Amino acid sequence: MKTHTSTAGSGITQINTEQLKEQIIRHLHSTLGTDVNKASPQAWWSATCAAVNEQVFDGLRNTQRTHYEQNTRALHYFSLEYLMGRLFSNNLHNLGLYSQAKQALSELGMNIADLEDQEEDMALGNGGLGRLAACFIDSLATLNYPAIGYGIHYEHGLFRQSFQDGRQIERPDSWREYGNPWEICRPESVQEISVYGYVETVYDLQGKMKKVWHPGRIIKGVPWDIPVVGYNGSSVNVLRLWESRASDFFNWDVFNSGGYIDSARENIEAETISKVLYPNDETDAGKELRLIQQYFFVSCSLKDIIRRYKRSHGDDWSEFAKQVVIQLNDTHPAVAIPELMRILVDRAEMQWDQAWNLCQQVFAYTNHTLLPEALEKWAVRLFEKVLPRHLEIIYEINRRFLVEQVDVLWPGDNDKKRKLSIIEDGHDPMVRMGHLSVVGSFRVNGVAEIHSQLVKSDLFPEMVALWPDKFTNVTNGVTPRRWLKACNPKLAKLLDEKIGTAWPTDLKQLSKFAAFADDAAVQDAFMAIKQQNKAELATVVKKLTNIDIDPHAIFDIQIKRLHEYKRQHLNLLHILALYRRILQEPDYDMTPRVFLFGAKAAPGYKLAKEIIYAINKIADKINHDKRIKNRIKVVFMPNYRVTLAEKMIPAADVSEQISTAGKEASGTGNMKLALNGAITVGTLDGANIEIAEEVGEDNIAIFGLTVDEVKALHANGYNSMDYYYANPEIKAILDWLETDYFTPGKPGELAAIKRSLLEGGDPYLVLADFETYVKAQEKVDQWYRDKACWAKKAMLNTALVGKFTSDRSIEDYVSRVWQLEKCAVKRS
Numbered sequence: 143m144k145t146h147t148s149t150a151g152s153g154i155t156q157i158n159t160e161q162l163k164e165q166i167i168r169h170l171h172s173t174l175g176t177d178v179n180k181a182s183p184q185a186w187w188s189a190t191c192a193a194v195n196e197q198v199f200d201g202l203r204n205t206q207r208t209h210y211e212q213n214t215r216a217l218h219y220f221s222l223e224y225l226m227g228r229l230f231s232n233n234l235h236n237l238g239l240y241s242q243a244k245q246a247l248s249e250l251g252m253n254i255a256d257l258e259d260q261e262e263d264m265a266l267g268n269g270g271l272g273r274l275a276a277c278f279i280d281s282l283a284t285l286n287y288p289a290i291g292y293g294i295h296y297e298h299g300l301f302r303q304s305f306q307d308g309r310q311i312e313r314p315d316s317w318r319e320y321g322n323p324w325e326i327c328r329p330e331s332v333q334e335i336s337v338y339g340y341v342e343t344v345y346d347l348q349g350k351m352k353k354v355w356h357p358g359r360i361i362k363g364v365p366w367d368i369p370v371v372g373y374n375g376s377s378v379n380v381l382r383l384w385e386s387r388a389s390d391f392f393n394w395d396v397f398n399s400g401g402y403i404d405s406a407r408e409n410i411e412a413e414t415i416s417k418v419l420y421p422n423d424e425t426d427a428g429k430e431l432r433l434i435q436q437y438f439f440v441s442c443s444l445k446d447i448i449r450r451y452k453r454s455h456g457d458d459w460s461e462f463a464k465q466v467v468i469q470l471n472d473t474h475p476a477v478a479i480p481e482l483m484r485i486l487v488d489r490a491e492m493q494w495d496q497a498w499n500l501c502q503q504v505f506a507y508t509n510h511t512l513l514p515e516a517l518e519k520w521a522v523r524l525f526e527k528v529l530p531r532h533l534e535i536i537y538e539i540n541r542r543f544l545v546e547q548v549d550v551l552w553p554g555d556n557d558k559k560r561k562l563s564i565i566e567d568g569h570d571p572m573v574r575m576g577h578l579s580v581v582g583s584f585r586v587n588g589v590a591e592i593h594s595q596l597v598k599s600d601l602f603p604e605m606v607a608l609w610p611d612k613f614t615n616v617t618n619g620v621t622p623r624r625w626l627k628a629c630n631p632k633l634a635k636l637l638d639e640k641i642g643t644a645w646p647t648d649l650k651q652l653s654k655f656a657a658f659a660d661d662a663a664v665q666d667a668f669m670a671i672k673q674q675n676k677a678e679l680a681t682v683v684k685k686l687t688n689i690d691i692d693p694h695a696i697f698d699i700q701i702k703r704l705h706e707y708k709r710q711h712l713n714l715l716h717i718l719a720l721y722r723r724i725l726q727e728p729d730y731d732m733t734p735r736v737f738l739f740g741a742k743a744a745p746g747y748k749l750a751k752e753i754i755y756a757i758n759k760i761a762d763k764i765n766h767d768k769r770i771k772n773r774i775k776v777v778f779m780p781n782y783r784v785t786l787a788e789k790m791i792p793a794a795d796v797s798e799q800i801s802t803a804g805k806e807a808s809g810t811g812n813m814k815l816a817l818n819g820a821i822t823v824g825t826l827d828g829a830n831i832e833i834a835e836e837v838g839e840d841n842i843a844i845f846g847l848t849v850d851e852v853k854a855l856h857a858n859g860y861n862s863m864d865y866y867y868a869n870p871e872i873k874a875i876l877d878w879l880e881t882d883y884f885t886p887g888k889p890g891e892l893a894a895i896k897r898s899l900l901e902g903g904d905p906y907l908v909l910a911d912f913e914t915y916v917k918a919q920e921k922v923d924q925w926y927r928d929k930a931c932w933a934k935k936a937m938l939n940t941a942l943v944g945k946f947t948s949d950r951s952i953e954d955y956v957s958r959v960w961q962l963e964k965c966a967v968k969r970s
């Protein structure tokens with residue numbers, strides 16, 4: 143019998159297979175109350191998690207003690223979303239325990255993969271922004287930076303998607319219905335926060351004016367801690383998520399006056415706050431509950447930070463900005479700025495200037511999008527109702543900003559004031575959260591070079607004139623532990639053999655793999671792995687959709703939220719073009735291709751849902767059409783999420799990154815796919831540009847209008863009709879959508895796409911980019927015919943994208959924004 147020992151690093155106790163087996167059985171007995179003979183897979187999974195947690199909690203204690211003793215400066219990441227996915231295999235990998243666990247379980251008669259499937263995804267996020275937060279906290283722990291993630295403990299994460307007659311159906315996600323082994327409730331750190339009510343102006347005996355907020359409601363925030371295990375067991379940081387409950391204080395009042403039922407209602411209302419994640423990706427919900435969610439978690443988190451600070455510094459605020467830096471993940475947590483001001487001015491009775499100075503040293507803001515519909519604005523009247531004191535503070539921040547900054551640089555220029563004001567004028571005045579975030583932060587960053595440029599030139603040019611040094615870039619990254627080592631074990635093994643095992647924490651090492659790009663034997667090994675991954679995905683596809691796909695076809699994958707700017711419909715038009723060509727020319731020469739989609743549409747986003755419907759209907763028609771002889775297959779995978787991404791990405795040949803230039807801030811799926819050897823078909827948008835720089839133009843299929851060309855086209859008056867009439871293929875395809883060809887007996891069912899592209903003016907320039915997109919796809923088809931050529935390109939993609947590790951992003955944040963020190967964890 144083999145006995146592996148963990149390679150875990152300093153923070154964590156070493157453990158071998160035998161010990162792990164004993165722990166699992168002990169937990170089956172004493173934690174789960176069952177035994178080896180009757181335990182369900184769920185019980186085995188829980189027992190294994192409990193065993194893993196023995197090491198995790200060990201590391202957690204050591205990390206927290208070390209940070210406390212060393213009194214370290216720490217990063218506080220504020221994010222409304224964390225898209226964690228599953229933690230079982232991730233924690234095992236990061237602890238260096240995966241092979242031991244696999245061995246231990248197999249000796250106990252269990253298959254580790256079956257146990258992995260017992261876990262629900264922790265889907266507390268929508269898409270890129272939430273997954274980025276998850277990659278970042280992995281890297282922070284791996285790099286031994288003291289950091290804590292703060293967010294909301296949603297009872298229901300992102301909805302589960304299924305299709306009924308091709309249409310998206312949403313069901314609630316109950317990820318912790320039967321508990322979750324990774325979280326620890328911390329009743330000792332409960333916080334209470336206030337909302338609603340009114341503000342009273344009072345004067346003390348010296349005649350000094352003071353504002354007193356009399357809240358209308360008190361809500362309790364209960365923290366749940368999720369340990370974040372660094373790779374090789376370095377540090378174990380914490381993700382602290384707040385759950386809302388009715389405050390005891392409030393219940394008593396109502397209860398004593400005989401209002402049992404009312405008190406129950408209060409409970410329900412309070413609990414609503416953390417009930418469900420808003421499913422909007424890149425659209426501002428503008429709803430009262432959303433503002434309360436934002437304030438709830440921000441206020442709980444700030445109180446938590448201050449409590450910890452006061453433990454060592456009492457009422458002396460002078461070290462606060464040295465100890466604390468807060469990163470705002472988009473504007474969603476921006477209400478933290480007036481909240482900290484309120485705490486300092488109203489509570490700590492600090493002078494305004496001093497408080498503001500402190501605030502501006504603490505906050506930094508990341509912008510993730512330029513889309514106008516995603517730029518958050520809150521109606522002043524709503525703000526006034528929910529957070530009356532905060533509105534006053536925002537007015538004062540704004541007044542001083544306009545007088546002391548704007549009017550100094552542009553004296554008497556009212557247009558500038560109007561443009562820069564945190565309050566947008568109009569019949570329904572609004573609070574602009576982006577403006578507030580820029581004014582209140584010491585640093586502002588975009589998430590890819592081009593995006594950061596556009597943040598400066600298009601979004602906040604005047605703010606740049608005021609504070610040129612405030613703006614910077616940090617290009618996104620992804621954790622190679624989850625997105626290569628864990629999800630693509632065969633490729634990881636090949637890399638270990640060829641370039642050594644340092645790459646998971648030093649991804650630039652991958653460039654050594656480039657030396658093998660012309661080596662026929664390594665090419666064969668690489669392509670054989672891709673082939674196996676494709677075969678495995680084909681099994682998953684069969685199980686989920688009952689569609690048979692051929693693993694020898696090109697696997698062409700577009701996985702991301704459904705949005706017009708991401709242009710899944712451009713992909714669809716290409717599919718229709720190929721289909722039509724085959725029907726017109728039965729011997730049409732093309733490499734067989736399987737087009738795979740994964741995407742959720744926001745439940746209220748009509749056109750996005752129509753696009754899903756159209757893809758499903760067209761898929762159904764094409765997949766059953768014998769005439770095309772399987773040259774095309776189209777699959778829409780239901781319920782796309784982290785766990786499905788982990789199966790699709792290692793099997794991709796082609797990565798679709800086809801957003802309208804200037805619209806995708808960065809993208810991170812593009813990085814994951816390239817890392818796993820997929821070749822990008824992409825526009826010069828977001829991080830695609832930087833991927834192209836790294837892999838070289840021979841190894842990526844770039845097409846389409848550039849940002850400047852997009853701007854010029856709009857400026858000169860884009861008319862999509864011109865393309866419709868000029869290109870017979872476009873015309874035929876769009877007209878096809880109006881017939882009942884794909885929806886027998888129901889003509890016009892797919893016409894929404896045509897309408898948006900013609901009458902709707904094609905806001906994302908789908909038709910303008912169609913021709914070059916088709917050309918790029920033809921090039922890819924040609925490349926694939928030459929196996930060695932393809933293998934080389936694919937290998938070079940893996941080899942040359944080392945830049946896109948989230949470890950590098952974190953180091954960029956550390957040097958450009960956070961100024962943290964690493965802190966090696968000591969074992970007790």
Ligand code: AZC
Pocket residue numbers: 269270271272274423424425472510511516589618806807808809810828
């Ligand atoms: C996304 C951007 O669309 C994507 O380009 C980027 O890679 C990602 O953030 C991480 O930075 N934005 C969002 O998911 N959501 C919002 C509201 O921007």
